[in-house]
Amino acid sequence: MSKKVAGFEIGSHALHVAVVTKKGVKKVLTETLPEGAVREGRIVSYEALADFIKQTCKKKKVRFDEAAVVLPAALCFCRRMQSPIMTHEQLMVNLPYEFRDFITAEKDQYFYDYAVLGVTKDEETGEPTELDLMAAASLKSTVQDYKDMFRRAGIKLKTAIPIEMSYTNILSKAPADHAHCLIDLGHTAVRLYMYHGNRYENSHLVEYGMSTLDDIIADAMHIDPFVAASYREANHDGCQSLPECVEVYQNLANEIQRAVYFFRYNNPDVELEHIHLSGGGARIQPLRDVLSEAISIPIEDCSELIGAHDDGIETALGAVGAAMQ
Numbered sequence: 116m117s118k119k120v121a122g123f124e125i126g127s128h129a130l131h132v133a134v135v136t137k138k139g140v141k142k143v144l145t146e147t148l149p150e151g152a153v154r155e156g157r158i159v160s161y162e163a164l165a166d167f168i169k170q171t172c173k174k175k176k177v178r179f180d181e182a183a184v185v186l187p188a189a190l191c192f193c194r195r196m197q198s199p200i201m202t203h204e205q206l207m208v209n210l211p212y213e214f215r216d217f218i219t220a221e222k223d224q225y226f227y228d229y230a231v232l233g234v235t236k237d238e239e240t241g242e243p244t245e246l247d248l249m250a251a252a253s254l255k256s257t258v259q260d261y262k263d264m265f266r267r268a269g270i271k272l273k274t275a276i277p278i279e280m281s282y283t284n285i286l287s288k289a290p291a292d293h294a295h296c297l298i299d300l301g302h303t304a305v306r307l308y309m310y311h312g313n314r315y316e317n318s319h320l321v322e323y324g325m326s327t328l329d330d331i332i333a334d335a336m337h338i339d340p341f342v343a344a345s346y347r348e349a350n351h352d353g354c355q356s357l358p359e360c361v362e363v364y365q366n367l368a369n370e371i372q373r374a375v376y377f378f379r380y381n382n383p384d385v386e387l388e389h390i391h392l393s394g395g396g397a398r399i400q401p402l403r404d405v406l407s408e409a410i411s412i413p414i415e416d417c418s419e420l421i422g423a424h425d426d427g428i429e430t431a432l433g434a435v436g437a438a439m440q
């Protein structure tokens with residue numbers, strides 16, 4: 116029997132889990148987190164979350180041989196970069212300087228890693244001149260906290276990867292000459308990730324997500340924001356189509372359009388083939404409709420990328436990619 120790998124991603128609203136084997140996706144699930152478990156992208160109590168992960172795995176009969184987790188974007192940085200040809204040792208000395216604009220703590224408090232995506236060669240001599248790299252920096256204490264949390268849940272983590280790497284895995288079978296835009300319609304933010312083939316190019320963050328709709332629905336329908344959240348998910352009284360909500364979708368579409376133009380401007384030779392939606396917001400049909408209308412690039416389900424059509428796959432896409440590591 117082929118090895119079962121579980122991927123986990125902890126969002127601000129839900130825990131996403133996927134079990135994958137060489138043959139494909141075996142299971143995907145999204146469980147809403149207890150209220151207040153994650154605040155501003157940070158886990159409030161690692162112990163409480165460990166217990167929640169353990170219970171969820173037990174309740175949903177999640178069985179696996181190995182586990183991988185997606186590190187939180189707020190605490191893990193990823194970037195494409197070019198560097199002169201150098202050895203592994205030289206790169207490890209240089210990477211901290213490449214991240215100096217991103218990291219906030221002392222540079223030795225981070226783990227650094229990289230993957231070589233390509234080597235540029237001199238056209239005449241054929242001599243290598245430059246390395247094309249995808250590099251990552253993550254806080255050592257975060258990685259340790261995650262390892263400890265999963266250990267408490269009875270799970271030994273094999274890998275912890277940034278979301279950009281998880282999507283690289285998702286796109287592993289994408290044609291190398293096609294560009295893709297993955298859009299995560301999350302609870303607290305909307306995040307765009309641009310890829311050329313499976314190579315990460317850049318990302319763009321919109322600092323509000325589906326939770327902004329709650330205050331709007333609450334105001335329009337004169338209800339409590341907490342109640343509004345359940346109205347929104349159930350599309351109670353068609354609240355997802357309130358004009359005030361549609362305005363939010365339109366603003367989002369504008370932001371996305373701008374990021375897409377920017378990518379096209381910087382990559383004039385690359386055709387952006389598809390936009391793939393993920394995250395719980397991908398289930399809001401009126402939002403999908405506004406995006407389809409406003410953006411000239413066709414929207415395709417993420418499930419097409421991995422050839423799996425399990426219900427809920429787009430909500431747990433990050434976890435699926437982690438399990439493919």
Ligand SMILES: Nc1ncnc2c1ncn2[C@@H]1O[C@H](COP(=O)(O)OP(=O)(O)OP(=O)(O)O)[C@@H](O)[C@H]1O
Nearest residue numbers: 126127128129301302303304325348394395396398
């Ligand atoms: N069927 C649905 N209809 C409407 N909204 C939904 C539906 N399913 C999920 N959502 C909403 O989509 C939002 C994003 O859900 P998701 O599970 O992607 O959150 P998350 O990954 O925890 O968030 P983040 O990535 O921002 O940390 C949530 O606000 C959730 O309530």
Ligand SMILES: [Mg+2]
Nearest residue numbers: 126127301394
């Ligand atoms: Mg998420």
